[in-house]
Amino acid sequence: FRPLDVESIRKDFPIFATTPPLAFLDNAASTQTPRPVVEAMDDYYDTYRSNIHRGIYRISEEATAQYERAREKVAQLVNAPRARQIIFTRNTTESINLVAYSWGSANIQEGDEIVLTVMEHHSNLVPWQLMAQRTGAVLRFMEITDEGLLDFTQLHDLLTEKTKLVAVGHVSNVLGTINPIQSIIMAAHAVGAKVVVDAAQSVPHFQVDVQQLDCDFLAFSGHKMCGPTGIGVLYGKLELLEEMPPFLGGGSMIRSVERDVSSYAELPAKFEAGTPSIAEAIGLGHAVDYITQANLAALQVHEQELLKYAHNRLQEIEGITLYGPAPHQKAGVISFNMEGIHPHDVAGVLDTHDIAIRAGHHCAQPLMKRLDVIATARASFYLYNTIDDVDRLYEGLCRTQKLMTRSQRRRAE
Numbered sequence: 455f456r457p458l459d460v461e462s463i464r465k466d467f468p469i470f471a472t473t474p475p476l477a478f479l480d481n482a483a484s485t486q487t488p489r490p491v492v493e494a495m496d497d498y499y500d501t502y503r504s505n506i507h508r509g510i511y512r513i514s515e516e517a518t519a520q521y522e523r524a525r526e527k528v529a530q531l532v533n534a535p536r537a538r539q540i541i542f543t544r545n546t547t548e549s550i551n552l553v554a555y556s557w558g559s560a561n562i563q564e565g566d567e568i569v570l571t572v573m574e575h576h577s578n579l580v581p582w583q584l585m586a587q588r589t590g591a592v593l594r595f596m597e598i599t600d601e602g603l604l605d606f607t608q609l610h611d612l613l614t615e616k617t618k619l620v621a622v623g624h625v626s627n628v629l630g631t632i633n634p635i636q637s638i639i640m641a642a643h644a645v646g647a648k649v650v651v652d653a654a655q656s657v658p659h660f661q662v663d664v665q666q667l668d669c670d671f672l673a674f675s676g677h678k679m680c681g682p683t684g685i686g687v688l689y690g691k692l693e694l695l696e697e698m699p700p701f702l703g704g705g706s707m708i709r710s711v712e713r714d715v716s717s718y719a720e721l722p723a724k725f726e727a728g729t730p731s732i733a734e735a736i737g738l739g740h741a742v743d744y745i746t747q748a749n750l751a752a753l754q755v756h757e758q759e760l761l762k763y764a765h766n767r768l769q770e771i772e773g774i775t776l777y778g779p780a781p782h783q784k785a786g787v788i789s790f791n792m793e794g795i796h797p798h799d800v801a802g803v804l805d806t807h808d809i810a811i812r813a814g815h816h817c818a819q820p821l822m823k824r825l826d827v828i829a830t831a832r833a834s835f836y837l838y839n840t841i842d843d844v845d846r847l848y849e850g851l852c853r854t855q856k857l858m859t860r861s862q863r864r865r866a867e
């Protein structure tokens with residue numbers, strides 16, 4: 455594959471047209487949107503806006519076709535055997551809640567065990583806590599090593615005949631760690647447990663193949679992969695999705711409705727109650743086109759280069775702590791703290807130089823506790839970031855350090 459043509463990619467993102475350009479390094483939270491995605495959604499609004507799956511007129515047929523075309527593109531992206539195994543939701547959070555409510559209510563009983571890791575995002579933790587409270591199931595956690603890798607020595611003890619489900623993040627949104635989920639999935643299946651993969655930080659950044667992984671469910675969000683907000687995806691194995699009861703009830707998800715009972719539509723409609731995010735699904739389809747045309751393998755190489763460079767540069771700064779493993783075990787996420795400076799102050803000073811990073815607990819409070827910090831600063835990359843963005847981050851951090859130590863000294867005097 456050809457390396458990314460970052461210069462021409464950047465031209466598709468009007469947000470980078472300012473001088474100096476915005477150094478946008480908060481891609482793990484949400485990425486920017488290229489023109490082709492916005493134009494595809496504009497085209498829907500301008501020329502064929504209508505509801506789907508019901509109109510018997512031309513523009514509604516067109517909207518339905520485009521919505522279903524988007525589903526096919528997403529299915530192809532993750533190599534799902536059939537498009538109907540792709541359920542459109544609002545985001546990763548809703549996808550995981552769908553599994554917790556629907557699959558959970560039919561399959562989890564008191565005393566059953568759910569295995570998670572301490573590095574989970576709250577959206578792959580709180581739904582399981584709620585489920586455990588409803589059913590009397592027990593949550594168990596895989597710990598991490600000091601390097602920020604999952605501690606596999608525990609896996610054998612954690613997985614027993616009581617384990618009904620393993621819910622694991624593919625890539626940590628804080629540490630960047632790429633977890634060896636294939637081994638986890640094989641081990642979970644060996645004890646008869648199902649596996650939910652939180653792929654919010656993996657599908658946007660490298661090729662994920664649900665058939666190769668053999669995962670039971672996989673969840674991700676459109677807004678982290680050049681798509682709009684308000685659209686997410688749940689992939690599931692066909693036999694599981696077919697057996698599962700509906701999550702939300704309402705229009706579009708039924709076959710027929712009596713006063714007291716209803717029968718439900720086939721997949722995927724069974725899980726798409728009400729009018730869905732039509733423009734957003736179409737936008738996501740075009741975002742899939744955009745990142746696959748850029749080439750996911752080239753994107754991964756580009757992010758690795760930025761990550762290695764950032765690791766080396768940031769390590770030059772005195773008093774900095776970088777969290778997580780070595781770059782080759784990570785995706786393009788780098789969390790850090792600077793001695794004596796709150797990460798919010800770091801992000802605040804960088805913002806005055808048009809550098810956007812994240813600071814906080816990153817919806818991973820149990821992980822913060824494990825790392826023994828309240829918060830971290832975090833820079834994260836995507837296909838449009840450049841070495842210059844990293845240089846500006848480095849220089850901004852040096853300036854932040856000078857500024858903060860000067861004002862701390864002044865306060866002490």
Ligand code: PMP
Binds near residue numbers: 545577578623654675
């Ligand atoms: N899981 C991970 C690993 C994430 O990074 C995020 C987003 N920060 C989520 C889940 C939740 O995604 P969303 O807010 O789109 O539901």
